[in-house]
Amino acid sequence: MNSQVKNGGHAKRIIRGSTHVLGGTVVASVLGMLRGFIVAGGLGPALYGAWNILMVIFTYNSYADLGLANGMNKEMPYLRGKGDASGAEAVKDNTFWAISLIATGVNIFLIAASFVFRARLPEGMVVAVCILAITNVLFHLYSFLVSLLRTDKEFGLFGLAQALLSLTSLAFVVVFFKVSPDRLYGALSALAIGYFFVALYIVCRTRYRVRLTLDLQRVIGIFKTGFPLITIQVGAILLISIDRWMIAGMIGQIDLGYYGIGLTMANFLFAGASTVAFTLYPFMLERFGQTNDAVQSERLVYTPLLVLSYLMAVGCTMTAFVIPPLITYVLPAYVSGITAVIILVFGVYFISIMTICGNFLVSVNKQSTILYVQMVLIPFSIALNYILIKIGLGIEGVAAGTAAIYVIYGTSVILVALRSFTRENGALFAKAMRVYLPFAVSLLSYLLLRGAFGSTSSSLKGDILVTALRISVFLGPVTLLGWYLNRITGVFHMLRNATRT
Numbered sequence: 001m002n003s004q005v006k007n008g009g010h011a012k013r014i015i016r017g018s019t020h021v022l023g024g025t026v027v028a029s030v031l032g033m034l035r036g037f038i039v040a041g042g043l044g045p046a047l048y049g050a051w052n053i054l055m056v057i058f059t060y061n062s063y064a065d066l067g068l069a070n071g072m073n074k075e076m077p078y079l080r081g082k083g084d085a086s087g088a089e090a091v092k093d094n095t096f097w098a099i100s101l102i103a104t105g106v107n108i109f110l111i112a113a114s115f116v117f118r119a120r121l122p123e124g125m126v127v128a129v130c131i132l133a134i135t136n137v138l139f140h141l142y143s144f145l146v147s148l149l150r151t152d153k154e155f156g157l158f159g160l161a162q163a164l165l166s167l168t169s170l171a172f173v174v175v176f177f178k179v180s181p182d183r184l185y186g187a188l189s190a191l192a193i194g195y196f197f198v199a200l201y202i203v204c205r206t207r208y209r210v211r212l213t214l215d216l217q218r219v220i221g222i223f224k225t226g227f228p229l230i231t232i233q234v235g236a237i238l239l240i241s242i243d244r245w246m247i248a249g250m251i252g253q254i255d256l257g258y259y260g261i262g263l264t265m266a267n268f269l270f271a272g273a274s275t276v277a278f279t280l281y282p283f284m285l286e287r288f289g290q291t292n293d294a295v296q297s298e299r300l301v302y303t304p305l306l307v308l309s310y311l312m313a314v315g316c317t318m319t320a321f322v323i324p325p326l327i328t329y330v331l332p333a334y335v336s337g338i339t340a341v342i343i344l345v346f347g348v349y350f351i352s353i354m355t356i357c358g359n360f361l362v363s364v365n366k367q368s369t370i371l372y373v374q375m376v377l378i379p380f381s382i383a384l385n386y387i388l389i390k391i392g393l394g395i396e397g398v399a400a401g402t403a404a405i406y407v408i409y410g411t412s413v414i415l416v417a418l419r420s421f422t423r424e425n426g427a428l429f430a431k432a433m434r435v436y437l438p439f440a441v442s443l444l445s446y447l448l449l450r451g452a453f454g455s456t457s458s459s460l461k462g463d464i465l466v467t468a469l470r471i472s473v474f475l476g477p478v479t480l481l482g483w484y485l486n487r488i489t490g491v492f493h494m495l496r497n498a499t500r501t
Contacts, residue, residue: 027159031166035173036264039187041331042177045257047184050125052260053248054132054188056241061136062143063234064106065099068219069147070233071226074362076151091222096144096210098219103140107133124182131188138195145202157205161198169194228367232358235374239381239409240351243402246385247395258337259395262344265323269315269345270352301360301417303489305435309353310485313438314478316349317446321470325463340399347403349439350410357417364420373412381405434488438481445477 040048072095079088114129142165149158169190176186202208244263247256320342327338361367384404388397411432418431449470 028162028166030268031163031170033264033268035166035170037331038170038173038177040257040260040264040334042173042183043187043257045254045333047257048260049248049252049254049256050128051184051187052244052256052263054128056244058132058136058139059237059241060234061106061110061132062139063230063237064136065102065140065230066223067226067228067230068095068099068102068222069143069226070229071095071222071224073147073151074225074229075222090213090215090218092148093211093213094215094218095222097212097214098222099140099144103137107136110136124184128184128188131185131192135188135192135195138192138199142195142199142202145199145206145208148208149202149206154206157202161202164201165194165198168197228371229362232362232367232370232374235371235378239374239378239405240402242378242381243385243398246382246389247398250386250389251394251398255336255395258334259340259398260337262337262341262399265319265341266344266348269312269319269348301356302421302431305353305356305414306485306489308356309435310438310481312349312352313442314481316345316439317442317474318471319345320446321449321467321474325460325467328463329460337395340395343396343399343403346443347399347406350406352410353435354410354413357414360417360420361413366416366420369416370413373409373416377405377409438485441477441481442474445474449473 039051043051072091075091076088079085079091110133111130114126118126146158146161149155149161172190172193173187176190177183180186180189244256244259247259323341323345324338327334327341358370361370381401384401385398388401391397393400414435415428415432418428422428422431453466453470
């Protein structure tokens with residue numbers, strides 16, 4: 001088959017897959033952000049701070065599988081690229097049972113620990129931890145199933161599952177907030193029910209089956225593949241959660257609640273960006289399995305990176321324009337966090353576009369570079385945030401420090417990935433400048449428009465008018481950036497081809 005035909009076929013599958021995942025992610029993110037606002041408003045700043053700490057524990061627990069899901073995600077596409085379908089199925093079966101045993105054991109231990117240390121925990125926290133432990137186990141079941149959807153390139157069903165998860169958990173949050181005397185328990189229970197419902201739906205739709213088998217040698221092999229990947233992910237979680245721990249320990253739980261709104265917004269944007277990297281990952285692995293040549297993956301990395309840079313730069317700026325009136329009139333108790341939210345929203349751009357390059361480095365077995373960057377940045381982030389808090393900059397200082405870490409982290413990974421395609425410093429610099437051009441233009445436009453139209457007014461009508469004017473004028477640079485993007489990538493032509501039947 002002609003290579004152009006192959007590339008065209010891949011481009012169509014990637015664009016269509018990204019569209020399906022993006023559609024589901026947008027719906028899920030919008031509903032998830034709405035759920036976050038409802039939870040924040042229903043719990044209040046103090047309890048919302050506790051919720052954020054529980055969510056950090058939940059995030060850590062999601063990696064309790066020791067990297068087996070990551071190993072499965074990497075080995076199955078690679079084996080299929082090699083033509084070993086039976087080996088890929090064996091990986092799937094063994095991964096399921098190993099994850100089930102580990103997740104159950106870890107969360108039984110979590111429940112036991114909450115009883116042992118109940119005297120040191122806030123009142124009612126033991127029950128919350130027990131609900132969280134059940135949620136964790138259900139999450140691992142859900143995560144295993146969506147990993148299979150990703151490996152099988154069932155992006156349409158994956159997008160639908162994401163949307164259903166957010167819709168179900170949102171619906172039950174509303175119900176529990178109306179009927180439950182303890183809203184923290186209700187919010188956690190709603191999340192657990194969402195994972196259970198969607199996992200059941202995926203099983204019914206796909207008829208996925210697993211053989212009862214547990215080959216220890218194969219499990220060890222999957223672990224060896226996945227553990228370095230989980231180490232990177234845990235490192236990333238540590239890196240991006242340092243700010244929350246330091247606010248909780250050095251400033252206060254209420255301020256963590258204010259800061260949590262920024263995290264909700266940033267996560268909304270990050271989720272949308274990660275869909276492109278999510279869709280590309282199995283294609284990268286199969287390509288590397290076929291060629292064992294990293295350079296052959298450049299078309300799967302650089303063009304999507306440019307497109308994602310444009311989308312995220314525009315998305316972050318639009319969000320920054322909307323944040324002040326949105327928080328002022330929807331969540332007035334969180335007005336104190338507006339500046340921190342805006343800083344985090346612009347900062348998340350760098351780790352969002354990095355996802356494509358991070359997945360590429362993993363697919364070509366260069367993941368150790370990411371780990372080295374994390375090992376340097378984690379202690380640096382702790383020291384930086386400590387200094388900013390001590391000099392009295394509060395959550396705004398923590399947000400600025402965190403954004404700076406995002407810039408260094410994202411840029412380092414992007415440059416390492418781009419270095420795989422060129423050894424010339426001039427060419428590397430030119431590639432990087434094309435990536436960051438949309439952000440530079442968008443940030444400059446934001447600062448100029450914010451100054452040109454003055455501060456927001458004291459009325460809802462006035463604030464909406466000012467925000468609408470800023471966004472309308474911003475559409476000018478957006479159009480110019482879109483023209484430039486199409487000129488260097490031909491993305492609009494690819495989109496037209498992908499939508500043809």
